[in-house]
Amino acid sequence: MLRIRNVSAGYAGIAVLHGVSLHVGQGETVCLVGANGAGKSTLLQVVSGLIRPFSGELRFEDADLTTLPPHRIVAAGLVQVPEARELFPSMTVRENLDLGAFALRRAAQAEIRANRARLLELFPVLGQRLEQKAGTLSGGEQQMLAIARALMAKPRLLILDEPSLGLAPLVIKEIFRTLTELRQEGLTILLVEQNALAAMRISDRAYVLQAGRMLLSGTSEELQGNDDFRRAYLGRDYKAKWER
Structure with missing residues (x-):
């Protein structure tokens, strides 16, 4: 569905990404992990048309993303x-x-209203806040609204950039429960997340980006068995945490 091949990109002529390749198949949930400054958000900006790559190919189904505006x-x-x-x-x-x-x-207004109603079932707290200004919501509620707003567009591929950032553990659990439900419904998801343990739980495959280059890739199960990945992203007690 989404295929990125040998993409290099950056800012003011200075490369941040160096020959990055990645693919997401229809119905998959794929996570991209990496430390701060690895280039994860830069890659997403390239995919969304906010930054044009220096070189490489980006395709979403039959569309050439390098030529399309956001x-x-x-x-x-x-x-x-x-x-x-x-x-x-x-x-x-x-x-x-x-x-x-x-x-x-x-689209017909009835279709839009029906989609909104479905999302309010997915995020019940938003139904209680419909007439409340977004700026007065808690951080977790704002994150739920950001996800619901994206889903209002009825995407075929949903990309999330650090959805757990700055949120309390219980809210993070709720966000990932929702992502699991969306995955079960067949939505294709590309998840960029520093919380590698939570991301791996719901992902089919994963990529590790380091200093603008792809360091590792494989199924979630394969990367759990990689010593370098476990030490860097899961921690020594990841097995105990995984079983919770």
């Missing part, structure tokens, strides 16, 4: 939940959700 990429079915959430704080929860359906503006 709004056309969203319309093609590839939607990102950014790390900073990028909500409209002075607008209500309802208004933020409705803006997520902008790419579906030709």
